[in-house]
Amino acid sequence: MPHLLQFCTVLSQQVAADKGVFAAAALAAMAGGVSAAHHRHAHEALFAKRGNDTAEVCVPGCTTIWKTITGEPTLVPISTVTATSTSTTVVTFTQTPSPPATTEVVVVPLPTPQPRNCPTPGTYTFPATTITVTKETTVCGATSTQVPPGTHTVGGVTTIVKTATTVVCPVATVSTSGTVTTSTIVQTTYVCPTPGTYTIAPTTTTVSESTVLVYPVPTSYQPGTYTAPEQVITVTKTGYVTYCPFTSSGLPTSTPAPAPQPTKSAPAPPPASPTKPAPKESSPPKSNPGSIGSDNDHFAITYTPYEPKNGQCKDAGKVDRDIAALKKAGFTAVRVYSTDCNTLENVGNACDKHGLNMLVGVFVKGSCTAETPDIKEQIDALAAWDKWHLVKLVVVGNEAVMNGFCSPAALRALITTVKSKCSAYKGPVTISETLNIWERTDVSSALCDAVDIVGANIHPYFNAAVTPDKAGDFVSNQLSLLGKICKGKDAINLESGWPSRGTCNGEACPGKSEQAKAITSIRKACGNKTVFFSYEDDEWKEPGPCGCERAWGSAAAFSINIDISL
Numbered sequence: 001m002p003h004l005l006q007f008c009t010v011l012s013q014q015v016a017a018d019k020g021v022f023a024a025a026a027l028a029a030m031a032g033g034v035s036a037a038h039h040r041h042a043h044e045a046l047f048a049k050r051g052n053d054t055a056e057v058c059v060p061g062c063t064t065i066w067k068t069i070t071g072e073p074t075l076v077p078i079s080t081v082t083a084t085s086t087s088t089t090v091v092t093f094t095q096t097p098s099p100p101a102t103t104e105v106v107v108v109p110l111p112t113p114q115p116r117n118c119p120t121p122g123t124y125t126f127p128a129t130t131i132t133v134t135k136e137t138t139v140c141g142a143t144s145t146q147v148p149p150g151t152h153t154v155g156g157v158t159t160i161v162k163t164a165t166t167v168v169c170p171v172a173t174v175s176t177s178g179t180v181t182t183s184t185i186v187q188t189t190y191v192c193p194t195p196g197t198y199t200i201a202p203t204t205t206t207v208s209e210s211t212v213l214v215y216p217v218p219t220s221y222q223p224g225t226y227t228a229p230e231q232v233i234t235v236t237k238t239g240y241v242t243y244c245p246f247t248s249s250g251l252p253t254s255t256p257a258p259a260p261q262p263t264k265s266a267p268a269p270p271p272a273s274p275t276k277p278a279p280k281e282s283s284p285p286k287s288n289p290g291s292i293g294s295d296n297d298h299f300a301i302t303y304t305p306y307e308p309k310n311g312q313c314k315d316a317g318k319v320d321r322d323i324a325a326l327k328k329a330g331f332t333a334v335r336v337y338s339t340d341c342n343t344l345e346n347v348g349n350a351c352d353k354h355g356l357n358m359l360v361g362v363f364v365k366g367s368c369t370a371e372t373p374d375i376k377e378q379i380d381a382l383a384a385w386d387k388w389h390l391v392k393l394v395v396v397g398n399e400a401v402m403n404g405f406c407s408p409a410a411l412r413a414l415i416t417t418v419k420s421k422c423s424a425y426k427g428p429v430t431i432s433e434t435l436n437i438w439e440r441t442d443v444s445s446a447l448c449d450a451v452d453i454v455g456a457n458i459h460p461y462f463n464a465a466v467t468p469d470k471a472g473d474f475v476s477n478q479l480s481l482l483g484k485i486c487k488g489k490d491a492i493n494l495e496s497g498w499p500s501r502g503t504c505n506g507e508a509c510p511g512k513s514e515q516a517k518a519i520t521s522i523r524k525a526c527g528n529k530t531v532f533f534s535y536e537d538d539e540w541k542e543p544g545p546c547g548c549e550r551a552w553g554s555a556a557a558f559s560i561n562i563d564i565s566l
Contacts, residue, residue, distance in 0.1 A: 123232065130227045148210050148542065155216065156202030157366070159373035160340070161192045169373055171201040172216035197340075222409060291490045292393055292428065292453055297527035298558060300333035300359060301326060302495060302534040305341045308553070311540030313341035316349070322535065323350035329558045333357035333392055335494065335531045339381040348387045359494075359531065361395040361432075362418055368397075368406035370417040383421045394418065394429045395455060395494060402437050408446035415450045428452035432494045435478050438485050448486035456482050457495035459533075460518065461548075464506025468498060471518035472525030479526055496522055497533035502548025510548050512556070519557040536562060 118124050157169050171188050190200050293299050303322065305314045314322075326334060334356055336343050344360070351358050362378045370379060382394075396415050400406040406414065411431060419429060430451045437443055438456060448454075458478045460471040475496055483491035498518035499510040522530055537553035555562050 125232050128227060130225060132225050133223050135223055149208055151204065151206040153199075153202045153204045156199045157373065158197065158199050159192075160197050160377045162195050164193050164195070166191050167198070167200065167373060169200065170367075222407065292492050293529045294332045295528065296330055296332070297523040298329075298331055298530075298532065299528050300335055300357075300531040301331055301554070301558075302531055303334040303336055303347065304534070304538075305336075305343055305347060306538070306540070308536045309539050311538070314346070316342070316346045319346040320350045320353065323347065323356060324354050325555075325560050325562075326535070327354040327356050329560050331356065331558075333359055333531075334535075335359040335361070335395070337361045337395075337398055338363040339378045344381055344385050344387070348385070348390060351390050352387060356390075357392045358390045359393040359395060360391055361398065362414070364397040364400040364405050364411075364414070366405060368400060368410040368414060370414055370421075375414070379418060379421050382418075383424075388422075388425045388427075391425060391427060393427065393453065393455075393492070394422070394425065395432050396429065398432045399434065399437075399457065400431070401433050401443060408440075408443045412446050412450045415447075430455035430492070430494075432457055434458075435482055438482060444485050448489070451486070452489065454482055454486045454489050454491045455494045456491070457533075458482075458493045459496060460522075461498050461505060461508045461510070464508055467507050468509075468514040468517035469521055471498060472521035472523070475522050475530065476525040479529060491529070493526065493530040495533040496530050497552050497554050499546070499548035499551045500537075500553070501551035502543075502546045505546065510546075510551065515554060516557050519554055532558075 155172065157171055159167055159169070161167070166189060168189050188201060190198065192198050303326070305319050305322075306312065307314055323334065334347065334351065336347055336358065338361060348358065350356075360382065362375060362382070364375060366372065367375075370376060396418050397406060397411055400411060401408060415429060415431070428451075430453045431447060432455045433443070435456050435458065438454065456478075458475050460466045460474040463474060466474045475493060479491055479493050482493075483489075485491075498515045500512045500515045502510040504510070519532065522532075532554055534552050535555055537550055539550050541549045543549055553562075
């Protein structure tokens with residue numbers, strides 16, 4: 001894996017480069033300005049690894065790549081199963097190392113974010129690039145995770161099966177020959193002999209020090225024209241690399257693929273004919289629009305039914321005690337991200353028993369289609385559920401566009417499928433992105449009429465100019481801007497909190513007293529429209545670049561005493 005790590009180290013370098021512009025943008029936000037451009041930059045660095053040595057200016061429409069440091073709260077693999085497979089190569093993408101001192105952009109015939117190298121300090125201008133894709137194509141994309149020294153298993157496709165079955169799915173593989181690293185998508189058949197959770201074709205690697213592992217994932221591109229806008233970068237160090245991803249325009253749409261048979265994947269729909277105009281996209285089924293929130297200062301809190309020490313699933317008794325404690329503390333709802341760990345059954349039953357509402361979700365962590373095994377599993381579970389009277393909101397995806405898992409058009413199609421499959425639910429549906437993603441015209445134009453409420457994750461800690469006592473002002477200002485994006489639709493803050501441990505991000509310093517101040521500030525400013533993140537610390541996560549990923553548990557800030565001996 002050394003060459004794969006070399007190829008993807010640029011991703012982590014970009015993640016380290018955003019602090020300078022972020023602080024300036026944050027000062028504008030705290031001054032009460034309403035410029036979309038200012039708040040765009042303030043929020044583009046959200047969840048990014050920070051460094052003080054680089055300032056970056058990106059014209060509107062240019063976005064950088066980062067990894068969510070709060071971690072992915074769902075689909076924890078229970079076991080990894082290796083089975084006999086048969087493979088057919090679909091697409092191969094070969095990456096050779098770039099010369100160390102070059103400012104050239106290597107253009108491949110697909111809109112994958114391109115490395116743009118800045119070998120010495122100075123100001124660099126990279127021109128806009130446009131690529132046209134004529135047919136639906138699946139290639140190897142990349143994602144990353146911070147890991148400590150040791151041996152780690154990452155990647156692969158996670159699926160949950162209720163009976164013995166055969167799964168056919170695309171997986172990404174990597175091979176290295178000399179100085180060339182090749183990533184290949186293969187269509188692979190796996191036999192799942194018993195019910196359970198399977199991780200198909202993961203990658204195992206050993207590292208001697210804490211590092212960012214980058215591994216391939218299947219990524220699909222629909223037909224259309226993609227543009228990476230002009231980018232202006234001011235660099236203060238040597239060897240800086242930035243990524244400016246493509247945004248889509250004029251994408252034709254297609255009907256979602258039919259549901260697959262139990263033993264094989266559904267065939268992809270044929271691409272639209274290049275000689276005929278694409279059919280006009282139909283609007284997603286409409287849910288009941290409206291407002292959401294509470295009449296007190298702490299509307300809801302995120303809840304994942306995992307043991308905080310090891311990430312294993314909690315039993316129904318522990319879930320019931322947690323939900324009872326949240327009800328006693330005055331919360332009116334809990335937000336869950338997925339259906340794993342018997343979330344619908346255990347959390348749903350506890351909420352029904354103790355009188356709490358739910359915000360339920362479909363979690364996206366790779367491919368963005370309704371036939372992706374883990375997504376299909378979640379939708380099917382929701383469709384068969386009988387406690388929709390508890391649900392105040394359905395959230396499709398959590399930062400799926402921001403992380404490159406979904407294009408706006410693909411996420412729209414997924415919303416359409418969720419609404420159709422879960423027709424017993426008559427309430428509002430939304431997505432959860434960051435403000436700067438919502439401010440993109442391709443996102444708002446594709447999704448404003450597909451959602452009923454505008455949902456975003458707003459985390460003040462990741463703005464280097466925000467002190468804990470000003471967290472509420474920052475969140476309230478961002479929430480106000482969010483509410484102006486989709487005309488006539490309410491806005492909701494779906495994640496907001498402050499870590500109790502970690503390193504300072506400029507003026508934003510973690511700590512128990514700092515967490516208490518920040519949450520008090522948020523509660524006072526907009527707690528009735530906020531989902532607080534999160535109930536417990538997650539010691540099973542990696543600490544992350546900020547050293548804070550494990551420390552977002554905020555129960556103490558709401559006077560909830562968690563008995564860790566249970």
